[in-house]
Amino acid sequence: MNVSAPGPQPDVNRRPDVNRRPDVNRPMCPSRLVLEHVTSRWGVLVLAALLDRSYRFSELRREVGGVSEKMLAQTLRTLERDGFVHRDAKPVIPPRVDYSLTELGREAGEQVWALARWTERRLEAVHTARESYDAREAHTP
Numbered sequence: 001m002n003v004s005a006p007g008p009q010p011d012v013n014r015r016p017d018v019n020r021r022p023d024v025n026r027p028m029c030p031s032r033l034v035l036e037h038v039t040s041r042w043g044v045l046v047l048a049a050l051l052d053r054s055y056r057f058s059e060l061r062r063e064v065g066g067v068s069e070k071m072l073a074q075t076l077r078t079l080e081r082d083g084f085v086h087r088d089a090k091p092v093i094p095p096r097v098d099y100s101l102t103e104l105g106r107e108a109g110e111q112v113w114a115l116a117r118w119t120e121r122r123l124e125a126v127h128t129a130r131e132s133y134d135a136r137e138a139h140t141p
Contacts, residue, residue, distance in 0.1 A: 037082055038108050042067050042075040047084065047101070047109035048116055054088075054100035084108055 022031040037043050045064045049055065055063060061072050076099060079085040084105030090096040101109055119126075 034082055037078050038112060042071055043079060044112045046075050046079060047105060048113045050099060050101045051109045051113055054098045056098055060099060
């Protein structure tokens with residue numbers, strides 16, 4: 001799930017320096033890695049899906065179409081570690097595990113959901129821009 005560029009990576013296990021303002025544009029800023037988790041291909045969709053309700057793993061996988069079991073498990077673990085997702089394993093037979101958003105996860109989910117909705121609303125403008133770009137590039141020697 002790490003989609004960052006090669007090179008030095010922030011120390012994800014170190015607490016951020018409280019005397020230094022977070023800046024995602026700084027290569028070693030820990031906030032950059034959190035942003036990557038929240039805005040990853042599957043992170044966005046998992047957070048958005050969990051805004052509605054809690055899900056069992058298989059239900060969530062169906063809701064987030066196209067994600068593999070391995071990728072969903074990895075995404076959920078990452079989001080759980082970052083404090084966005086709560087994993088509730090019930091001691092029953094057969095085992096039951098439910099996933100839901102924490103307060104922090106709900107806050108992040110609302111932000112990415114707004115971006116997703118904006119993307120849907122502005123999709124036609126993006127397609128128009130792409131067509132214009134492609135037409136210009138086709139005539140460039």
